[in-house]
Amino acid sequence: MSNRPTRNPGRACQNRHFPDRIPAMSHFLFLNASTREPGHIGNTETLARRAAAVLPAATKQTWCKLADLELPPFVDLRHTAGTYPMPMADAKSMLDATLAATDLVFVSPVYWFSVPSPLKTYLDHWSAWLRVPGLDFKERMAGKRLWVIATSGNREKAQPMLDSYRLCAEFLGMQWQEPLWGKGGVPGAVQEDADALRAADRYFAGRSA
Secondary structure, eight states, X not given: OBSSTTTSBTSSEEXXXXXXXXXXXXXXXXXXXXXOOTTOOOHHHHHHHHHHTTSOTTSEEEEEXXXXXXXXXXXXXXXXXXXXXXXXXXXXXXXXXXXXXXXXXXXXXXXXXXXXXXXXXXHHHHHHHTTSTTTOHHHHHTTOEEEEEEEESOHHHHHHHHHHHHHHHHHHTOEEOXXXXXXXXXXXXXXXXXXXXXXXXXXXXXXXX
């Protein structure tokens, strides 16, 4: 997938490729919700990449920066048409990536005590995908693991956002994993958070089978 997944593969969503002789144990989809300008890696992505570094070599990783995708605003047809057509373009690429993953990882800084807008738009589309005839989105999401890696200035004030993600997981029957949180704010702040770095080094340990 890509900055425009159907047109230019390999930019917004990047895969780690492995030799055919190595079977993938799991497929981790990292959904980066940062809106930092291109070329700048934020604290949350820094912490997530550190955590991902300990995944076994056979674990497939797909990284998507949601802000680089053209996801249309969600239009609520739930109580009018009641159903949705199969999505197209970037929305279809994200649907496919979501269903292909065994593990979803929300790489989510806290913006105004809440969910970053690129990730909120993606989650809103879950409401549409639940109503695509024959897709069975809820059934296919059940059992997947949902992880959250977050940074902010204050752990307590991140809790409302984390609770929102947990409720999403529970609604779809996903396996909620305890979040990984680190100190955010100015670029590089998380590098000074020794507790978060130690937690990142063991966050996915033993959980990729």
